[in-house]
Amino acid sequence: MTATLLLVQVLNGLQFGILLFLVAAGLTLVFGVMDFINLAHGVQYMIGAYLGATLAALTGSFWFGLLLALPAALVFGLLLEVLVFRHFYERDHLSQVLATFGVILVLNQGVKAVFGAAPMQMPLPEALSGGVRIMEGLLYPSYRLAILAAGLVTAGLLWFLVERTKLGMLVRAGASNAPMLSALGVDVRRLFMMVFGFGAMLAGFAGAMAAPILSVEPGMGDNLLILAFVVIVIGGIGSIRGAFLAALIVGLVETIGRSMMPDLMRLFLDPSAARQTGAALASMLIYIVMAAILAFRPAGLFPVRT
């Protein structure tokens, strides 16, 4: 593998990591602050993609679509909170898993009933439809660079919100001791609802951003959800900083592992076996990394609670 190709793969890995971060950030907030396991976070990502694609088609502009998808995803998230999730905050994790899994099934079928089973597409914005030539014969799409930038800005904003504002302080306080915060006169219910809505909006934002490069279809969030859980477990549940770092690690390990593993295996095995075992090993790699990190830091890289 040449140095340029390696560089390109690093860039690919970072970009995939950023996309993962956008999904995982909302998940880690909800899980960390409210101690609520939300398996339906993946379908909220899917809803964001569908909203973005539909609204972009209706308004005829990617930007309007993206802009309108954010409040729509927020409202949708709040609706779910009021209708379903709110009733499960006090219950144990198993009930939460069951309820949110039910939401996955209902929404996956729901979007199929509304939008049809065939995948949809969201067009690239005109201004970002080109690419940057980074190696011979390969364009790096400008839109992917935009995702990178959007992810970095979001990460910065989130850090500022959680670490430097009064609201963020309340959120952190709620995370470490909710009953005490409530006793001090803060409406914890409302706080949780805001956190939840914000998490749903982040997932929706990730979905709408991913829609122009990925296929918008029922169940598109399910696979990403597993990776998002890996990210928040590695990063330390509830930690935005941890989620950011872990998402980049997972993105890089995924991408570089996939491109180098088959070559590595070729040192020991014949070519065709090397390709298959290499591919299989590459998909296991992030779980191996997760196990290794958890062996040394059982609470993740940046544990919030001690």
Add this chain to the structure above:
Amino acid sequence: MGIETKPALARRGILAGGAALLAAPALRAQGAPIKVGLVAVLTGPQAALGTQLRDGWTLGLRHLENRLGGRPVETIVIDDELRPDVAVTKVRAALERDRVDFVVGVVFSNILQAIMRPVTEANTFLISTNAGPSTFAGRGCNPFFFATSYNNDQVHSVMGQAAQDAGYRRVFLLTPNYQAGRDAMAGFKSRFQGQVVDEVYVPLTHVDFSAELARIAALRPDAVFTFMPGGLGVNLVRQYRQAGLQNIPFLSTFTVDEATLPAQGEAALGFFSGANWAPNMENEQNRRFVRDMEAQFNYVPATYAAQSYDTAMLLDSAVRRVGGNLADKNALRQAIAAADFRSVRGAFRFGANQYPVQDFWLCQVVRRPDGRFQTQTVRRVLEANVDPWAGECRMPGRV
């Protein structure tokens, strides 16, 4: 097979015989409907394919005024959920409770493999309108099983032949890492004699192809061959175009078709696929089929719909041939094997293993004047092609 030695099945046979006797007077009165179990995946990410399959059958029946060979039809739609255990349970119910006369449909090979024995051991004809695994084309061929689609290997080998014909020397292969993906590579290589510069396997749940695309760009092959069904193909095709690789010919199977083109759109323009049928085929049957599919369901039909439509026409011809009498299985089997109907593909006949012997085409994605996208035949690659497994089939003459 030992069918006779199993008392439960023998009993079922007697019951079925009794039922046929009881049904005989009604049959003469033309009152008893033929019951058909239609198996398709209608939920989950691959539901678009099952929907096409179901709609093609529905349109076929509509054109036949809801009759097969003059007898009214009742279709029992079975959603297999792409889960073999679910498919078996539901198909058993259709066989035992609803007493279906035929089981048709099935998009995916793993579902077909699961329901094969329950259906054929009940002496019921199973007609696959899409899945075409090698297992039932060779040694595992069965007198109660017909395929109106193809054998999977044929479609992949079409692209191998097309690459060979085009004079490509260095080709890059990319498929998901599961049985059908490995079969696709083997099928392609069975006819392609040039150099395979790299074979890359990706997980079935893959979404971001940027690492593979960078590899393709670095190797600069003459062409890329891929098999990426459903959403995988949507992601790959769009990212391929966004990465500016469209100058490297894109050869594919089940990756760019009418089920995925609405989401791929312009990104797939000019990309190639191999198929036994395309919407632009010039024959009267096909023109009517495509026109009415679009009018009825508001989408361009894919092979899934075309093959199901053909199956309705096939069964119509077979039931007509036996005069509506479905009790004589040998006569019915001969009537189906005769394939006395006009296919939307033009020429169609069954080989000795009851898989089709047909032409295969190189197809290309085009934009139609009305703005919709479809595949279009470029040239015939294989003529009256018999699948590679037919020779291993020892088909019994009578059942």
